Amino acid sequence: xxxxxxxxxxxxxxxxxxxxxxxxxxxxxxxxxxxxxxxxxxxxxxxxxxxxxxxxxxxxxxxxxxxxx
Amino acid sequence: xxxxxxxxxxxxxxxxxxxxxxxxxxxxxxxxxxxxxxxxxxxxxxxxxxxxxxxxxxxxxxxxxxxxxxxxxxxxxxxxxxxxxxxxxxxxxxxxxxxxxxxxxxxxxxxxxxxxxxxxxxxxxxxxxxxxxxxxxxxxxxxxxxxxxx
Numbered sequence: 587x588x589x590x591x592x593x594x595x596x597x598x599x600x601x602x603x604x605x606x607x608x609x610x611x612x613x614x615x616x617x618x619x620x621x622x623x624x625x626x627x628x629x630x631x632x633x634x635x636x637x638x639x640x641x642x643x644x645x646x647x648x649x650x651x652x653x654x655x
Numbered sequence: 656x657x658x659x660x661x662x663x664x665x666x667x668x669x670x671x672x673x674x675x676x677x678x679x680x681x682x683x684x685x686x687x688x689x690x691x692x693x694x695x696x697x698x699x700x701x702x703x704x705x706x707x708x709x710x711x712x713x714x715x716x717x718x719x720x721x722x723x724x725x726x727x728x729x730x731x732x733x734x735x736x737x738x739x740x741x742x743x744x745x746x747x748x749x750x751x752x753x754x755x756x757x758x759x760x761x762x763x764x765x766x767x768x769x770x771x772x773x774x775x776x777x778x779x780x781x782x783x784x785x786x787x788x789x790x791x792x793x794x795x796x797x798x799x800x801x802x803x804x805x
Contacts, residue, residue, distance in 0.1 A: 604765055605731070607772070609658070609728065610731065615665045616665070617665050617666075618666050620667050625688070629712035633702035634700045636749075637749070638693050640747075640779075641692060641695075641698065644779055644784065644796075645782070645783060645785065646694075647777070650697075
């Protein structure tokens, strides 16, 4: 069990997380200026590419199949 | 149980978010980035990870056991805020490991009663088809959108 990952330990722990809309609605977020550069981060580009592949190989509801040109 | 969240900051018109996770011995800065897909520009991919020393994102770093609920809730808040700002957009997310996919299934299942009042939740089933989320079924990826403006 030494290598039992953190996520698996969490899944089997008692921290079942029940949330409500108030947990999200009333959160204040500090707004900052543009960063821009993160859109070109290799990890983000890779993740977006994986999403594109996954979506392309999936059956989407008709309303989501539209391709904007 | 009232799960706390990390203090969030938003950048780039609510398409990029950041928050710090500080432990007794380490501290991480997480970035959450929403990027449009090419399949449909209304579908945005949710990507997040820890900023490493080079300023790049690393999605292999796991938060400590005591921080997972807070990290997941904080990322969930970014979904809420992103879709509040852009109610016509869908958010796509999937775990890059079986553990993460299991975690996301569990979090959605545990909170579906609340989520269903606010979001349309679709899950990718075993046939690779996106269908309306149903309790008790495992899904490989998710698409969520605000329930308003449909």
